[in-house]
Amino acid sequence: MDVFDRRAVRRHRDRAAARLDDHAFLLAAVAERLADRLDDVRRRFPLALDLGCHGGQLGRALAGRGGIETIVHCDLSPAMVARTGGPGVAADEERLPFADARFDLILSCLSLHWVNDLPGALVQIRRALKPDGLFLAAMLGGDTLSELRQALAEAEIEGEGGLSPRVSPFAEVRDAGDLLVRAGFALPVADGDVIRVSYADPFRLMADLRGMGETNAVHERRKTFSRRATLVDAAARYHASFGDADGRVPATFRVVTLTAWAPHPTQPKALKPGSATARLADALDTVEVPAGDKAKPR
Secondary structure: OOOEOHHHHHHHHHHHHOOHHHOOHHHHHHHHHHHHHHHOOOOOOOEEEEEOOOOOHHHHHOOOOOOOOEEEEEEOOHHHHHHHOOOEEEOOOOOOOOOOOOEEEEEEEOOHHHOOOHHHHHHHHHHHEEEEEEEEEEEEEOOOOHHHHHHHHHHHHHHHOOOOOOOOOOEOHHHHHHHHHHOOOEEEEEEEEEEEEEEOOHHHHHHHHHHOOOOOOEOOOOOOOOOHHHHHHHHHHHHHHHOOOOOOEEEEEEEEEEEEEOOOOOOOOOOOOOOOOOOHHHHOOOOOOOOOOOOOOO
């Protein structure tokens, strides 16, 4: 799969780095949610990797948590790494430069949805973790920006007689969970959450996306500037379809959170089929009905 232009992703982040704090509300909110999840784990993680660190929002949210002593910041954009003020390296998530079994904890906040070879990246992440190390990540998925997708598609079809990829494809929760299993992680969990943001107009949403470095980097994207008339029409359609009584419009961000561990012999394992020593029906105080039989009143 080669959906995303990784050089474009880097350029977008380099461009956004200088004024990232003016637009990083979503990064900060998701970073805080990841840090809260880490609070639920009763372990210490002395050496952590912030993969796709942006401007260090996750690192700041993690301060004093999880027994973390050192955070290594890593991002495709050198300009973003420079903003963190801590130890860091500019590197591609698809080609990690770290030795095996190096980190106690690897986290990623809203970066992995730009990776082409996500299965390969997850394998590399698992290898970079020490045995029984924790992987905790959040990425955009599902119907993220569905309102913007619809408005832009309708305006472009009407005004330009065709449709070009304008919003990146996103993974579903089930797909992400399956990828964790394929990558060899233990105890994988994937779940979804929704963040809805209200804007005075769609152009402010587009400005925030640009300011976070989240603008279109699909290979098949239009390589020329969008027509002003198309964008104005899209904004009008956005208001007409989704605007509220106050004239504001919503933007939906679907956040997929991944939690998994590098394998270790001490971890809990599922029992083999048929090895149970007690019946579930007994525990529930009910009657076991064989498949295909109709239950009878007790």
